[in-house]
Amino acid sequence: MKKYIVPIICLVVAASVSGCQKWKGEHTDIYSYTPPAANPVSDKAPLSCSASGTSVVSVKGTMLTGKTYTVEAGCDLVINPTDTLLMQAGVTLNMGAGSSIIALGTFVSNGSKDAPNWITVAGVTKNDAPGGFTPANDPAYAGLWKGIIGGPTCNLLVLRWTHVEYGGLTEGKATSTIASAGTGNQYSILFANYNGNFIMEDSWLYGGVDDPIRISAGKIAIFRNTFEKNGVSGGDCLNAKGGTTGTMAYNLFIGTATNGQKASNKGQATGSPQTNIVMYNNTFVSGGYRQLQSGRGGCINYEEGAAGMYYNNVAINCKFGYRVVGSPTADIAHLSYGNNYQWADSVKQANQFYPTGYITKPQTTDIPSITTSANYLPASYTLGSIYDGTDAVQKNSPMFLNFPLPTSGHALADYSAVGKYNFHLLANSPLIGKGNTTIAPLITVPVNPIYGLSEATLPGADLGAFQLNGKGNQH
Numbered sequence: 001m002k003k004y005i006v007p008i009i010c011l012v013v014a015a016s017v018s019g020c021q022k023w024k025g026e027h028t029d030i031y032s033y034t035p036p037a038a039n040p041v042s043d044k045a046p047l048s049c050s051a052s053g054t055s056v057v058s059v060k061g062t063m064l065t066g067k068t069y070t071v072e073a074g075c076d077l078v079i080n081p082t083d084t085l086l087m088q089a090g091v092t093l094n095m096g097a098g099s100s101i102i103a104l105g106t107f108v109s110n111g112s113k114d115a116p117n118w119i120t121v122a123g124v125t126k127n128d129a130p131g132g133f134t135p136a137n138d139p140a141y142a143g144l145w146k147g148i149i150g151g152p153t154c155n156l157l158v159l160r161w162t163h164v165e166y167g168g169l170t171e172g173k174a175t176s177t178i179a180s181a182g183t184g185n186q187y188s189i190l191f192a193n194y195n196g197n198f199i200m201e202d203s204w205l206y207g208g209v210d211d212p213i214r215i216s217a218g219k220i221a222i223f224r225n226t227f228e229k230n231g232v233s234g235g236d237c238l239n240a241k242g243g244t245t246g247t248m249a250y251n252l253f254i255g256t257a258t259n260g261q262k263a264s265n266k267g268q269a270t271g272s273p274q275t276n277i278v279m280y281n282n283t284f285v286s287g288g289y290r291q292l293q294s295g296r297g298g299c300i301n302y303e304e305g306a307a308g309m310y311y312n313n314v315a316i317n318c319k320f321g322y323r324v325v326g327s328p329t330a331d332i333a334h335l336s337y338g339n340n341y342q343w344a345d346s347v348k349q350a351n352q353f354y355p356t357g358y359i360t361k362p363q364t365t366d367i368p369s370i371t372t373s374a375n376y377l378p379a380s381y382t383l384g385s386i387y388d389g390t391d392a393v394q395k396n397s398p399m400f401l402n403f404p405l406p407t408s409g410h411a412l413a414d415y416s417a418v419g420k421y422n423f424h425l426l427a428n429s430p431l432i433g434k435g436n437t438t439i440a441p442l443i444t445v446p447v448n449p450i451y452g453l454s455e456a457t458l459p460g461a462d463l464g465a466f467q468l469n470g471k472g473n474q475h
Contacts, residue, residue, distance in 0.1 A: 037061075037062035037064060037086075037088065038061060038062055039060060039062060040061060040064055041059060041061045041062060041063045041064070041069065043063075043064075043067040043068060046070040046072045046096075047059060047069060047070065047071045047072060047075065047077060048072040048075065049074070049075040049076070050072065054174075055074060055075060055076045055174045055175070055178075056075070056076050056078050056178065057071075057072070057075050057076070057077055057078065058078050058079075058080055058083075059077055059078070059079060059083075059085055060079060060080070060083035060084060060085055060105075061084075061086075062085075062086045062087075063085070063086070063087045063088060063091045063093070064088055064091070065088040065090045065091065065115065066090050067091055067092075068092040068093075068094065069091070069092070069093050069094070070093075070094045070096065070122075071093065071094070071095050071096050071099040072096050072099065073096030073097040073098055073099060074096065074097070074098045074099060075096065075099050075100075076099070076100050076101075076102050076174070076178055076179075077099065077100065077102065078104065078178060079101075079102070079103045079104060079105045079106065079107050080104055080105055081104045081105050081153045082105060083105040083106070084105055084106040084107075084108070085103075085105075085106070085107050085108070086108045086110060086450075087108065087109040087110060087111070087117050087162075088110060089110060089111050089112040089114075089115040089116075089117065089161070090111070090112075090115030090116075090117070091109075091111075091117045091118075092117070092118045093117070093118065093119045093120070094120060094121065094122040095119065095120065095121055095144075095145035095166075095167075097121075097144060097145065098145065098146065099145050099146065100145065100146035100147060100148070100149060100171070100175050100179075101119070101147075101148045101149065102149045102151060102178055102179045103148065103149065103150045103151065103154045103157050104151045104153045104154060104178075104179075105153070105154065105155070106154070106155055106156045106157075106451075107150070107154070107156070107158070108156065108157075108158040108160075108450060108451060109158065109159050109160060110158070110160050110161075110450055111160055111161030111162045111203075112160075112161050113161055113202070113474065115161075116161040116162060116163060117161065117162040117163070118163045118165070119148070119162060119163065119164045119165070120163060120164075120165040120166060121144045121145060121165065121166045124139050124144070124165075124166060125139075126139075126140070126206075126417075128228075128416075128417035128418070128419040129419060130409075130410040130414040130415050130416075130419075131410050131411070131414035135232055135233075135290065138207075138229070139166060139207070140165075140166065140206060140207030140208075140228075140229040141168075141207060141208070141209060141229065141231075141232045142166070142168075142207075143166075143167065143168035143169035143186060143208075143209045144166040144167075144169065145166060145167055145169055146167065146168075146169045146170075146171055146172075146175055147167035147168060147169070147171075147187055147188045147189055147190065148164065148167070148188070148189045148190070149171075149175070149179040149181055149187075149189075149190045149192075150189075150190060150191035150192060150193065150196065150198060150218070151178075151179045151180055151181070151192060151193070152180050152192050152193050153193065153196075154191070154192075154193050154196050155193070155195075155196050155197065156196065156197050156199075156446075156451060156452075157191060157196070157197070157198045157199070158197075158199045158200075158450075158451065158452070159189075159199070159200045159201075159203045160199070160200075160201050160202060160203065160454065161201075161202045161203060162203045162204070163203070163204045163206065164188060164189065164203065164204065164205050164206070165204075165205075165206040165207055166206070166207050167187075167188030167189070167207065167208060167212075168186045168187065168188050168207065168208045168209030168210065168212065169186065169209075170183075170184060170185070170186050171183060171184070171185045171186075180192070186209040186210040186211075187208075187210070187211050187212065187213065187214045188205060188207070188208040188209075188212040188213065188230075189205070189212065189213045189214070190213075190214050190216065191213075191214075191215045191216065191217075191218045191220075192215075192216040192217060192218070193217065193218055194217035194218055194243040194244070194269055194271075194272035194273070195219075196218050196219065197219045197220075197221075197444075197445040197446060197452070198215060198218050198219070198220045198221075198222075198445075199220070199221045199222075199445055199452065199453050200213075200221075200222045200223075200225055201221065201222070201223045201224055201225065201453060201454060201455070202223070202224045202225065202474055202475075203225045203226075204225065204226045204227075204228070204475070205225065205226075205227050205228070205230060205237075206228050206229060206417075207228075207229050207230070208229070208230045208231055208232075208235070208237075209231065209232050209235070210231060210232065210234060210235035211231070211235035211236055211237075211239045212227070212230040212231060212235065212237050212238075213237060213238050214239050214241070215238070215239065215240045215241060215244045216241050216243075216244075216267065217241065217242060217243030217244055217267075217268075217269050217272050218243070218244055218246075219244075219245055219246055219444040219445050220240065220244060220245070220246035220247070220248075220277075220444070220445065221246050221247055221443065221444075221445045221453040221456065222238060222246070222247070222248045222249075222251060223247070223249050223250055223251075223453070223455070223456065223457055224249075224250040224251065224457065224472065224474055224475075225251045225252070225473075226251070226252045226418060226473070226475045227251065227252065227253045227254070227256065227260065228254055228255060228416065228417045228418060229255055229416045229417055230253070230255070230256045230257065231256055231257025231258060231290060231291075232257060232290065233257060233290050233291065233292045234257055234258060234290075234291050234292060234293065234296075235257055235258060236256075236258050236260075236261070236262040236301065237253055237256045237257075237258075237259065237260050237261070238251075238260065238261045238262065239259075239262045239264075240262065240263050240264065240277055240306075241264055241265075241266055241267045241268075241275065242264065242265045242266055242267040242268025242269065242272065242274075242275055242305075243265075243267075243268050243269045243272025243273060243274075243275065244263070244275050244276075244277065245273055245275070245276045245277070245442060245444045246277065246278070246442055246443070246444045246445065247277070247278045247279070247280075247441040247442050247443065247456070248261050248277060248278070248279045248282065249278075249279065249280050249281050249282065249441060249457060249459075250281050250282065250460075250465045250473045251282045251283075251465060251473070252282070252283045252285075252418070252423060252465045252466075252473055252475065253282070253283070253284045253285065253287060253299075254284075254285040254286060254287075254415060254416060254417060254418060255285070255286050255287070255289075255290075255413075255415055255417060256284070256287045256288070256298070257288075257289075257290040257291050258287070258288055258290075258291040258296050258297060258298070259287065259288070259296070259297040259298065259299060259300065259301040259323075260282065260284045260287055260298075260299050260300065261277075261279055261282065261299075261300050261301070262297075262301040262302075262303070263275055263276075263277040263301070263302050263303070263306035263308055263330075264302075264303050264304040264305070264306050265304050265305030265306045265307075265331070266303075266304045266305075268305075274305065274306075274307060274331070275305070275306040275307065275308075276306070276307045276334075276442060277306065277307075277308040277442070278308050278309050278310075278439070278440075278441055278442040279300060279308065279309070279310040279311075279313065280309075280310065280311045280312045280313065280436075280439065280441075280459045280460075281311075281312045281313065281435065281457075281459060281460045281463070281464060281465055281467075281472060282300075282313045282314070282464070282465055283313070283314045283316070283423055283464040283465040283466070283473075284298065284299035284300075284313070284314065284315045284316065284318055285316045285317065285318075285403075285415060285423070286298075286316065286317050286318065286412045286413065286414075286415040286416065287299050287315070287318040287319065288318055288319030288320055289319055289411075289412060289413035290413065291319070295320075295355070295356075295357060296319075296320070297318075297320040297321075297322075297355065298315070298318030298319040298320045298321075299313070299315040299318045299320070299321065299322055300313060300315075300322045300323065301323045301325065302325065302330040302335055303323075303324075303325035303328065303329075303330050304328045304329075304330070305328070305330065305331050306330050306331060306335075307331040307334035307335055308334075308335060308442075309335065309336045309337055309439060310322065310337045310340065311337060311338055311339045311340065311435070311436045311439055312340070312434075312435040312436055312459055312460060312462075312463050312464070313340045313341070313463070314340075314341045314342075314343075314398060314431065314463050314464035314465070315340070315341070315342045315343070316342075316343045316398065316403075316405070317343060317344060317345055317407065317412045317415075318342070318349065319349070319352065319412075320352045320355045321342055321352055321353040321354060321355055321360065322337070322340060322342075322354075322355075322360055323355050323358050323360060324337075324358060324359050324360045324361070325358055325359070326358060326359040326383075326384070329359070332359070337363065338363040338364075338366070338436060339363075339365045339366075339434060339435055339436040339463065340363070340365075340366055340367075340463075341366075341367040341396070341398070341431060341434070341463045342366075342367070342368070343394070343395075343396075343397070343398060343405060344389065344392065344393050344394065345393070345394065345405070345406040345407055345412065346393060347388075347389050347390050347393050349389075349412075350376075350389030350390070350392040350393045351386070351388070351389040352389075353389060353392065354377070354383075354384075354387075355384070356384060356385070356386055357384050358383070358384050359383045359384055360383065360384075361383060362377055362381075365434075365436070367396055367430070367431075367434065367463075368392045368395045368396060372391050372392055372395070373391035375387070375388040375390060375391055376388065376389055376390070376391045376392045394406055396430045397430070398425065398429055398430070398431050398463075398464070399425060399426040399428060399430070399431075400421075400422065400423050400424065400425065400426070400429075401422040401423070401424045401425070402420070402421055402422040403421045403422070403423060418475075423464070423465070423466055424466040425462060425464065425466055425467075425468055427468065429462075429468075431462055431463035431464055432461075432462050432468055433461055433462065434461075434462070434463050435459060435460050435461045435462055435463055436459060437458070437459050437460070437461055439459050440458075440459075441456050441458065441459075443456050457471060457472060460472055
């Protein structure tokens, strides 16, 4: 047998050399070479439903870096249940009037910090100065296209380093039939599969009409995003309903119509889990001022059987403080909170740090301290009762890098977009080192750099969405 060894080795070596010669001149970077994207989507013409005679245009494959794609007006861009649409980094997707994205399969927008993706409307001019436009005249609130719908068979919806803008037009019968949604929905993003995964990280949601993001049910991870001008006259920015589990952390909200983040077990689907949401290190600015109904919140809200926790959050000049609802009650046996900060320009806001008529329990770790004075939360205080917040007004300035406190020259409702403001903390901020780092996120989604959550940032030592060490919100 030995006499056959040398010839066999020679044949192997010869084949190897031949293989190397074959690659020479084609891909000298064979060890780092990335194969072409599967099923590239053409950008040569708009994605059109005209030829089908319906409102539907099906799409799957890969939208390529640097390309701009357009969805024709009135078209529902549908990703079928067994299909995947992947947007590489640096893609722009311009939505036509009345169009939508319906994900019945898998939809991943994989933008990056250096090359974010845009799902937007072409040619719209923003004015983000305080009071620049009234809501009636601001295109942010006009609902220029319908939005992104993760239907009941959507297993995975990922928005990473992606701008989503100007959604919220009423779905209508045709769209809602395809998506198994509601004809009157005006959500910029809807997710409705309690077995599915909705991941939004390092992204932006600009504008919206009612409940800019509605999670009817699902496993969620919503980390390090920025939310501006969300909701016209009502709706919660992140509204999680019955059967939703996961984490909302390091998000910045400015100018939401009602709450920034809400958890409710209302509408729990048969077989789905109880709503359980962990919220930490979020920052809320001027929330609640476009809500027309009285007693509605402006930052965080737990109600109707929802469990979870909220820690290390910052609320600035919100119409109402952190709300725990007593009727129908949140699951207070499985709800904990603390280490939360609030700022009020005036006594009107300070009087609602612990909102009248609700059961939010003052915590010893809260800022301002619950022992600030004999008038602010006196010994006789009972949950939900009226108190005198005068002594808590303008206490412990958060010392943002660039945001005026107390505000001047504009109504609190006029602050609805980040613009040139910067909500990072100065080194001598009283929010530094006041966070609770012993709590843990609730991670129910896959962790994966593309097809999942890329990073579950742990609770921070500093209060709010921006950490002095550079962690947290990256905007």
